[in-house]
Amino acid sequence: MSKLSGAAFDKAFAQHMVADHKKDIAAFQKETKSKNPQVAGFASETLPTLQKHLQTAQSLQKGGASAKQ
Numbered sequence: 001m002s003k004l005s006g007a008a009f010d011k012a013f014a015q016h017m018v019a020d021h022k023k024d025i026a027a028f029q030k031e032t033k034s035k036n037p038q039v040a041g042f043a044s045e046t047l048p049t050l051q052k053h054l055q056t057a058q059s060l061q062k063g064g065a066s067a068k069q
Helices: 006-031 037-062
Strands: none
């Protein structure tokens, strides 16, 4: 991505953010079932934030105005 600029950079960045957040959400969803209550609790508390970040990244990917919020 270091060689990209402008719209090409924006597109690549948004794609990366969507993919990364999907991966993180899957990992945190798995950890909500952890036998360690602290791990499960942290994962459960963090999931809504990750999901909101995914929505923002998806909005950026589509070029939506809601990404500016």
